[in-house]
Amino acid sequence: MSGADLKAGVTDATLVAAIRSGDEGAMATLYDRYSSIVYAVGLRVLGDTGAAEDVLQEVFMQLWRNPGVFDASRGNLGAWLAVIARNRAIDSLRKRRPETDIDDVVVSVVPDMAGDAGRARAMEKVRGTLGSMPAAQRSALEMAYFEGLTHTEIAAKTGEPLGTVKTRIRAGLMALRKAFEA
């Protein structure tokens, strides 16, 4: 962690620019910043440490090979990597070929996560918001996002009408939006 500590004040954008010129140290710093969240997402979706490690490796290799795809104007790097990890893990879970192009990934409202404190605050806030949702709403949202289930599958699993599932998912997203707008 000492390398990361030394570079604590360096922005993600600067590190990504360094990666473009092949700076392996910059890559290590970004890994130290975001590997935990990327790994946690992979583990959450796949439930298997080996598979989660593979996702972690793939996501960071993707950044190394193609750092130009990350567009700082479309959100911060930590959230972007987490979303890519989720998409890769879901593709792997559903045994389908990768269908989510990383160009499509948008992370618009996420606050700065480059510092340890900002990262912890953002994650805390998301967990807090999810924790204060009605259980059925949170569960619908998580089944869709972390299990990759369609609304029809969620309805079948929970025995609830399709319309209810739809409404819950939207209400859940709106609650998250509101929490970060405040």
Place this chain on the structure above:
Amino acid sequence: MSAHEQFADDLALLAVGALQGDERAALEKHLEGCAACRRELEQLRGDTALLALSAAGPAPPSRSRERLLKAIAREPAASKAGKRRRWGWTLMPWFAAAVFALAAVFFFRQSDRLAQRVAELQSESTQQQAQLERAREVVSTLTSTNAMRVTLVAAQTPPQPQGKAIYVRDRSSLVFIANNMPALPPQKAYELWLIPTSGAPIAAGTFKPDTHGSATVIEPPLPAGVGAKAFAITIEPEQGSATPTMPIVMSGAGE
């Protein structure tokens, strides 16, 4: 929210990746033509990204870090450029073939209708062009410095200053033409005022007559949709005033 309310739930489902089948196809078709819904989808994707941050668990094992650093050392910067495929690339030929096939069917069915519509639009465009030309001619005649401006009055009446304001309230469009205007003192200008049906006079442009006493004010900036009961002219400093300075030198009420 500015997106279509009937698609609101489906947009959220699409953002989290939970919408499939006909409903997804219908929504994607709608999105092609609806910028408001595309913006909302983008925002919902941003909201969805927050969900990823809720995952928590143990830190990855240290061997993962070593594995990554070894892997990137094997792919040095010099060999990076342009050799990697993007995810989804392998599906590209199939996707492209499907798109072309659909497009071919679609265009085959639409071509007759399109040809007809193009002919209609061409005809409309020609008509509009002709109307535009005519409007240009009218305005250029009205405003030309070479124009001869003749005011016809009862015989044996000396030439009188005269202004004609033509105002279209719906478009807040005003054209004003003046003749025989007396010369102004130095650093002064005439200012035209729109007298609304209620409220204070609204400045509608300043003007200075030419050597023949002619002047025009074309399309001054005006607030939208104000009803006018009269127009008036005062003499003001060159840069114009916010409120009229008495006396009113000319005025006229609407017919």
